[in-house]
Amino acid sequence: MLLNRRSFLSSSVGATTALAIGSLKDDWVRHVHAAHQQAGGRSPEELSADESFWFQIQQAFDLDRSLINLNNGGVSPSPRIVLDAMIRQLSFTNHAPSRHLWQVQDPRVELVRERLARTFGCSSEELAITRNASESLQIAINGIDLKPGDEFLTTSHDYPRMVNTLKQRMAREGIVLKQLRMPVPVESHDQLVRLFEESVTPRTRVILVCHIVNITGEIFPVKRICEMARRRGILTIVDGAHAFAHFAYTYDDIGCDFYGTSLHKWLTAPIGTGFLFVRKERIADLWPLTAADDPKSDNIRKFEEIGTHPTAPRLAIAEALTFHHGIGPERKEARLRRLRNYWAERLRRHDRVRIHTNLSSNHSCAIATVQIKGVDSEDLAVHLWNRHKIIVAAIAHEDFEGIRVTPNVYTTKRELDLFCDAMEQVVSEGLPSPSP
Numbered sequence: 157m158l159l160n161r162r163s164f165l166s167s168s169v170g171a172t173t174a175l176a177i178g179s180l181k182d183d184w185v186r187h188v189h190a191a192h193q194q195a196g197g198r199s200p201e202e203l204s205a206d207e208s209f210w211f212q213i214q215q216a217f218d219l220d221r222s223l224i225n226l227n228n229g230g231v232s233p234s235p236r237i238v239l240d241a242m243i244r245q246l247s248f249t250n251h252a253p254s255r256h257l258w259q260v261q262d263p264r265v266e267l268v269r270e271r272l273a274r275t276f277g278c279s280s281e282e283l284a285i286t287r288n289a290s291e292s293l294q295i296a297i298n299g300i301d302l303k304p305g306d307e308f309l310t311t312s313h314d315y316p317r318m319v320n321t322l323k324q325r326m327a328r329e330g331i332v333l334k335q336l337r338m339p340v341p342v343e344s345h346d347q348l349v350r351l352f353e354e355s356v357t358p359r360t361r362v363i364l365v366c367h368i369v370n371i372t373g374e375i376f377p378v379k380r381i382c383e384m385a386r387r388r389g390i391l392t393i394v395d396g397a398h399a400f401a402h403f404a405y406t407y408d409d410i411g412c413d414f415y416g417t418s419l420h421k422w423l424t425a426p427i428g429t430g431f432l433f434v435r436k437e438r439i440a441d442l443w444p445l446t447a448a449d450d451p452k453s454d455n456i457r458k459f460e461e462i463g464t465h466p467t468a469p470r471l472a473i474a475e476a477l478t479f480h481h482g483i484g485p486e487r488k489e490a491r492l493r494r495l496r497n498y499w500a501e502r503l504r505r506h507d508r509v510r511i512h513t514n515l516s517s518n519h520s521c522a523i524a525t526v527q528i529k530g531v532d533s534e535d536l537a538v539h540l541w542n543r544h545k546i547i548v549a550a551i552a553h554e555d556f557e558g559i560r561v562t563p564n565v566y567t568t569k570r571e572l573d574l575f576c577d578a579m580e581q582v583v584s585e586g587l588p589s590p591s592p
């Protein structure tokens with residue numbers, strides 16, 4: 157039986173839940189409505205400085221403010237409306253899983269596909285919903301037919317799991333992996349395009365490149381790299397794990413063959429959501445990771461044959477998209493960059509502080525990595541948590557180290573002040589000695 161609103165409300169549990177959800181939802185709507193009234197016709201840049209507008213957005217999240225979470229790049233909390241939607245869908249599944257999951261909820265994922273595709277700027281027939289960027293990118297990396305000796309070109313800043321996927325193909329099939337050494341920080345987009353251009357050989361079949369690098373926050377000139385590759389008949393996979401709903405762009409700004417992203421980072425969708433884009437003419441040739449009825453089909457849904465899985469997180473993506481569009485992608489980008497600049501510009505004044513991110517607006521957005529010279533970055537991250545309850549990600553790379561700082565739209569300037577105070581204390585006094 158399809159659970160309609162009336163039958164749901166007629167049960168006492170349903171009525172209580174609906175009341176609770178209704179009041180939370182109204183609360184969220186009130187905040188976003190108030191924010192919209194305040195926004196008026198101001199530019200994203202002007203609005204990014206209006207703390208009372210962003211206060212309304214901050215209130216849409218149910219958080220524990222007794223800690224300061226500056227690792228939203230790893231995985232982000234969802235706004236209350238997204239969490240509520242997921243819990244509601246999960247309860248509904250649980251009433252009669254075989255019927256509700258497969259007959260009622262799964263078909264509705266099609267609307268989510270359509271909405272994601274519109275936001276990304278592709279056809280819904282080119283977008284598969286996955287559990288994360290890792291799954292999306294592994295489908296692409298493993299699914300392309302290659303012969304021994306064929307080259308896969310990527311960088312020293314690509315994500316370890318993706319590089320491991322390539323190494324597995326290397327070990328099993330004899331493909332050749334080439335990793336370009338990346339400059340830190342990057343000086344210019346021309347420098348990056350040139351590096352890729354100079355490294356392709358007649359054996360290069362595929363390029364894997366990050367849209368935005370997780371350890372430095374560098375946004376790559378992916379469109380220019382993909383155009384250069386296409387002119388040479390080379391396929392392109394773009395790792396957009398950190399890009400989607402972080403800064404404003406659409407597929408036309410990329411032009412790759414395959415794109416993988418997570419939605420539990422910057423879209424603030426439920427944990428365990430992502431998507432894979434495959435250019436229409438490439439779908440038939442790409443093997444699915446988990447076997448489908450017709451692996452050579454050109455139906456994008458062949459990449460979703462993973463067996464029984466929860467639909468609730470997928471359906472709640474719709475609420476995350478509503479929240480994202482409710483703020484506005486350009487406004488969100490401007491605010492994230494302002495928050496990043498707020499802390500980075502204060503800290504970079506100190507001689508011992510190194511920022512490993514090019515802070516110009518066409519090179520980065522919310523993510524930046526900072527190091528205090530002479531202080532071990534892993535110890536610094538542990539200290540920030542133990543002493544100040546601040547969460548950051550320690551970065552240890554063969555070329556540099558630091559802590560990665562990623563605020564989100566719910567982050568307040570006061571929280572960033574506390575972070576800067578804690579960092580400045582370490583700059584002047586060093587880390588406290590460990591207790592005996």
Ligand SMILES: Cc1ncc(COP(=O)(O)O)c(C=O)c1O
Pocket residue numbers: 229230288289290291314315317318366368369370395397398418
């Ligand atoms: C560049 C990059 N690619 C891929 C991933 C994998 O994302 P997930 O763990 O959500 O699959 C990450 C995760 O942080 C990442 O930073």
